[in-house]
Amino acid sequence: MSSNAVTRFLGDSPLRVLVRLVFLSFIVGVVMAALGLEPYDIIDSIFDMVRRIYSMGFEAIDKVLRYFLLGAVIVVPLWLLSRLFKAGSARGP
Numbered sequence: 001m002s003s004n005a006v007t008r009f010l011g012d013s014p015l016r017v018l019v020r021l022v023f024l025s026f027i028v029g030v031v032m033a034a035l036g037l038e039p040y041d042i043i044d045s046i047f048d049m050v051r052r053i054y055s056m057g058f059e060a061i062d063k064v065l066r067y068f069l070l071g072a073v074i075v076v077p078l079w080l081l082s083r084l085f086k087a088g089s090a091r092g093p
Contacts, residue, residue: 010017032038 007013019075
């Protein structure tokens with residue numbers, strides 16, 4: 001990548017972009033510290049959110065399986081009985 005392409009990608013010279021990012025990071029850090037936020041709190045919150053989403057997915061699967069089993073307790077025996085009665089009546093007297 002040529003220097004011109006890097007400058008075009010960054011929007012300014014790399015040194016100016018670096019200085020601007022350092023300055024903005026410092027300002028945002030001061031504001032976040034004033035609000036009582038810490039970097040590790042944010043990282044922990046992100047991991048906690050991922051854990052909750054992961055857990056919710058498996059809770060949904062658990063509910064689906066419970067509904068399936070609840071229905072299967074009634075449906076499968078009724079189906080089996082209906083098959084047995086049909087097999088008995090197909091043989092005839």
